[in-house]
Amino acid sequence: MNHTTPGAQMKVRNIHKRFGAFTALNDVSLDIAAGELVCLLGPSGCGKTTLLRCIAGLERQDRGTLYIGERDISELPPQARDYGILFQSYALFPNLTVEANIAYGLTGSSREQARQRVAEMLELVGLAGSEKKYPGQLSGGQQQRVALARALAPSPSLLLLDEPMSALDARVREHLCTELRQLQRQLGITTLMVTHNQDEAMLMADRIAVMNNGQVEQYATPQEIYDRPTTPFVAEFVGQGNWLPFQRSSDSHAQVGGMNMRLAPGSARAGSGRLFCRPEAITVNPAVHEENLFPAMVREITFLGNRCRMSFELKALPGHALLAELAPEAMPRLGSQDIWVALPPQSLQVFA
Structure with a gap:
């Protein structure tokens, strides 16, 4: 028919x-x-x-x-x-x-x-x-x-x-x-x-x-x-996200607190602004060294069935809550409240 x-x-x-x-x-x-x-x-x-x-x-x-x-x-x-x-x-x-x-x-x-x-x-x-x-x-x-x-x-x-x-x-x-x-x-x-x-x-x-x-x-x-x-x-408005205030230092790097974060090539040049990053782009305690790797502290972990949402703060940016999303099997790797997180350059978007 x-x-x-x-x-x-x-x-x-x-x-x-x-x-x-x-x-x-x-x-x-x-x-x-x-x-x-x-x-x-x-x-x-x-x-x-x-x-x-x-x-x-x-x-x-x-x-x-x-x-x-x-x-x-x-x-x-x-x-x-x-x-x-x-x-x-x-x-x-x-x-x-x-x-x-x-x-x-x-x-x-x-x-x-x-x-x-x-x-x-x-x-x-x-x-x-x-x-x-x-x-x-x-x-x-x-x-x-x-x-x-x-x-x-x-x-x-x-x-x-x-x-x-x-x-x-x-x-x-x-x-x-x-x-x-x-x-x-x-x-x-x-x-x-x-x-x-x-x-x-x-x-x-x-x-x-x-x-x-x-x-x-x-x-x-x-x-x-x-x-x-x-x-x-x-x-x-669409999805969850993290915002990091920055002072621009060069075409390829941004100064966030005391941290020097590498950006993807071709990121828009701006004197200052905010970096945006999705929670699932963040790697927690990576097995091998990654770029933009910084010490952080876990604040809270929420179990959401097929994933876990972790609230944390970077040690160089105290009081500024950020989110990461992990598979439940990654949880034992955390070990303690002190962790390392990597924010891949290609996942950081610049808003002036």
Whole structure:
């Protein structure tokens, strides 16, 4: 059975939106390739939901242009914009059956065509045979699948997801994230998803637009955003990180406290600033001598199942807590509170 929904390219150009004196979106532009899943990620109030609502036509931008494919949809009413939408609340009609909920958007179809399309959609989301049930008879995860089936039923060019997993518990959420991602790839439908959950964005997105104060701070693949954040906000918002204040001494070294730390070649020159480093990049009590090896003291160790998180401070920088992540089998190597840690030059990123 062919479920394919053709994806379309989405272009967002210089979108600006104010609510009174508050600027919700400040000159936002994005290109979303056909068939791509893009996540808008950021804290509450950063503008991600406002942008989704502008694309959906539920909010009118003050200026800027929106395209699906080559079609300018900036001024069109919501029903003329050719998208399916899945809200945080699912918004199912409690008094209608699953079949009637999914068929709701299939205007212009005969009863037989609608019935066939509903059966197709339920098979697609793994709920075949649930046509006659009511939303109240379904679990949260099943309701979410019905809402997704309803959004996909009219074969839209674009799928909009507004925090679709936030009402579900962690186990169900992770399972559904994986399922939704597989389904999105199978259909090839261009998808824009709003979330404040970085794990969700990392798991699902082809690219992530990290938003802050109404602007896109970085737009890149999950790996690029994690490995090479371009602003301090992105570095702090996505994943755990360590910050070390430095006074620059040369192109290749930075002075941190009394320590001379070697940097990767080509690090940006700056008089002073902060070095950024991910916890898992730090080596504890290395078996062989490594660069940037310094004495440190363990403050606390937290067991997290498949890894341990260690809080420590460098002896040359007392009172400044840092984090390292280790495999549990590395714990016996610690031996005492006094340890050596290595901060590899290639893992140190310079923010002026």
